[in-house]
Amino acid sequence: MGKLDAKIPQGPLSEKWTNHKSNINLVSPANKRLIDVIVVGTGLAGASASATLAELGYNVKTFCFQDSPRRAHSIAAQGGINAAKNYQGDGDSTYRLFYDTIKGGDYRSREANVYRLAEVSANIIDQCVAQGVPFARDYGGLLDNRSFGGVLVSRTFYAKGQTGQQLLLGAYSAMNRQIGRGKIKMYNRHEMMDLVVVDGKARGIIARNLVTGKLERHGAHAVVIASGGYGNVFFLSTNAMGSNVSAAWKIHKRGAHFANPCFTQIHPTCIPVSGDHQSKLTLMSESLRNDGRIWVPKKLEDAKAIREGKLKPTELAEEDRDYYLERRYPAFGNLVPRDVASRAAKERCDAGFGVNKTGEAVYLDFAAAIERYGKEQAHVKGLDENDAATVKKLGQEVIRAKYGNLFQMYEKIVDQNPYETPMMIYPAVHYTMGGVWVDYNLMTSIPGCYAIGEANFSDHGANRLGASALMQGLADGYFVLPYTIGDYLSNDIRTGTIATDSPEFEAAEKAVADQLNAFVNTKGKNSVDYYHKKLGKIMWNKCGMSRNAKGLKEAIKEIKELREDFYKYVNVPGSTTEFNEQLAKAGRVADFLELGELFAKDALERTESCGGHFREESQTPEGEALRDDKKFTFVSAWEYQGEPAKAKLHKEDLKYEEIEVKTRSYK
């Protein structure tokens, strides 16, 4: 592979996308009928791209491993979607959204891509409303907005706490229309097993029917990967159980560069792990930190007593509590950025102050807020402000109105009443900014192979702002890829149908079959989950919220050993020719075991701290992240060379023409 070329169009930033659209090659409607496109994944990016490509006239084949495209994990996104509509008249603009996103990403994303994202954001809202997405509205019947972390305007559109669900169902409905017309052929319960490259171009995939176990060859003129992020490399994350890196990893092994794998976002307010049997983590909206105070006991013996159930948190006197965020960050207190809050919680728990059975939880306490709101209400209503019972009751009502559904969800899972006793929270992995390297056209380093949505790396740099993931997925799928893919496909109008009996397809299918057979024939002693959990432990402890050279080196070694052990001793029951969840999982874990190593290698290489990547060696005397712009203003794009350890680093230098690179300060 040659030098990285991001193919960023010339001209002023604000005109790049318009000019680019006007100048790229198009495929005529008559010729689009002759062209097949494969889309892998049906989250916001995959579903919107499938629908739009089919509307344009391409023959689309879409694959998802779930039983229906509607189940992709975009469905679980809660908060909202950003768009520079300026409906609130508070001074929002394309530029401001662009600027916030670059700054939020700690100056590690590509300027031209982010500007384009901000530019098309408004179209997304128009499109979704036209599809019948029921966004929240005010009493005048117009769209409502809320404000989100890290920005000074209200630009977030939402549908209660289920924005992702509504947007995905919108894209799914657009897909359904095309499936009904026969323009999309939908393959549910199918997993992409490998990419087939013919003459240096992506020409199809090997897919496995998860119900029958049959391997299938699918040819196409272009392949779009929209398979989401790889947070599940940590085993425990807020991702869905099936979320995996395999599609992205397979194309990486076929020649697509993998960019910034170590950029992972860890969300500070999740419901903590309750025991070793825990399979997944649940997010509690960040908005809770507006009213909750975070603390752990000051004394180790109190923490121990709480863990053993001998002491209740409400019994602990005020002076025995350590409101560590307020102590360490007096200016921002409990509202420090996500990465800071997460790291601080881990630090306290590592020091032995954790408050649940596993010692990995801190308190998020609403007692002070309940009292404050209660007094306010008592005053308004002319009641006795000194009557504790009245104040508590009134205060709880206010909290219920603001966060009722979250409190109820918490109670269902933890079986504790958070109105009476403080909530327990702990950070958890929930988004990966890194991903497949793509150019301005969203094409990977394999011609004809594209990556969109969370699967690519392009827009969020080292840290993603809230409500931006939905925006990016839909921008890529509705408004970017369908245009840019034409530029490539315009050279393919005379190619004709891609034959699937070529030696390349043959070889790819055989390799897949061999691997699957090897899994079921190993008959080892450990289940797939055993390895996944072990990998997760290594990743969490050594590549988690804070990283250092020693830990990362150990991680690289341990993951490699674990991988070797996996291939020797994994136990995959059943056969390859049936519905076999363990077999499907084995393939995914095998890929995580490789990605994990590259992840650690990337984190080791980047000796600066930026965004979600915190290197203990690179911090200010106060413990803040310290960027090294001189050495690291680039994208690390890794080229596969036979195994993760040998991956070759390519650097795409990031040039900021419109924005002055500054220290990300929250003080």
Place this chain on the structure above:
Amino acid sequence: MALSGLFLVVFLTQHFVINMTSVISPATFNSFSHFMGNNAVVQFLLQPILIFGVVFHFVMGFVLELQNRKARNAKYTNYKGSANANWMSRNMILSGIVVLSFLGLHFYDFWVPEMNYKYVEVLPLDPDRYYEELIHKFESPVRVGIYALSFVFLALHLLHGFSSSFQSVGFNNKYSKGLQVFTKAFALLIPLGFVFIALYHHLNAF
């Protein structure tokens, strides 16, 4: 189902009103009965419509039941229907069959002799015979027992069916709560009224 059901509810109401007159005034009862039995519009237009309504309702009931059974070919080993729906709504076919059997008896008791009287043997008109016939029918305690039991099942059928009809024709709004109360009251009171009439005549016969 809903429309034929609602139609039958209307029929049931008028039937009840006429029967009730037998308790209040035998003469009124006789004159109503004579009118219903000899008016051409009632006999040759409304009666066939009613018969069609009844037949349609139970035939459709059986057809739907068969379709519904087919829609779940493999049964659950453990199915807790009572956890989320009441007995009436789950057993409309059972209460319906009881009511249908009763209709058979009822036809045998009243309608067949009536048809025989009027159209087969073509006996002379007698506007005052109805009350006597009625009293005569309610002499047997067994018949009254069956009659009462059937109306209990009719009540169960109506308790679900009447309000359900409104949902089926798309009526579900802020008035539905009030309507629910009305339909439940109707479903209990009307069958109870029929039972009362039967008992009244049965006890008065001695």
Place this chain on the structure above:
Amino acid sequence: MKLTLKVWRQANATASGKMVTYPIDEVSPDMSFLEMMDVLNEQLIQKGEDPVAFDHDCREGICGMCSMFINGEAHGPDRLVTTCQLHMRKFKDGDTITIEPFRAKAFPVIKDLAVDRSAFDRIQQAGGFVSINTSGNTQDANAIPIDKHDADKAFDAATCIGCGACVATCKNASAMLFVSAKVSQYALLPQGKVEATDRVMNMVTQMDEEGFGNCTNTGACEVECPKGISLENIARMNREYLTASVKG
């Protein structure tokens, strides 16, 4: 906790299945139901037996993939939750728990507890959409104000997760709640009104073709629905359907 599980085991779509009993211990009340199933499967794998196949994905109650019929009820005894949100503390030590797949002719079993719900997809493909192409030039999102009351109702209908609990729990295996939720969402919004007639006719026709049963208004679906979708939607769809039938 110690429990006895009676689980439906069926090798594939054509095989005949049966209930198989598994004792299980070391179940923590804090586990979710699916985590308890993970423990069972881990034990089965260790013993060299075939683990129980079941559908699941997000495990936070929104994807709609999990689908177990537990102790005679869809998603088990708790209300307004999916199987993945059901916790073992809802059961008692020593309980026997029956676990079956969602059963309906239109939901054929794939293996064990996993069923094929693609009938739902086909119903949506028949008309569950607004025919609008992606262009970037649609009218501004605020061009048509929508009554907040209607917008909120449309949202409530749209929160359906398509899990199929309504079908599973209905004694008639009727899909009316699911279909009506989708029809309602569009019927309540101006964007959906243009195609309202065709939509409801096509979706209902497809629903019948899939072999779902008829609605007899038992209301069981509303009780078992993890998202609390209201029966009001079924009435609305009935109205839409009657109107559409009259229009032709």
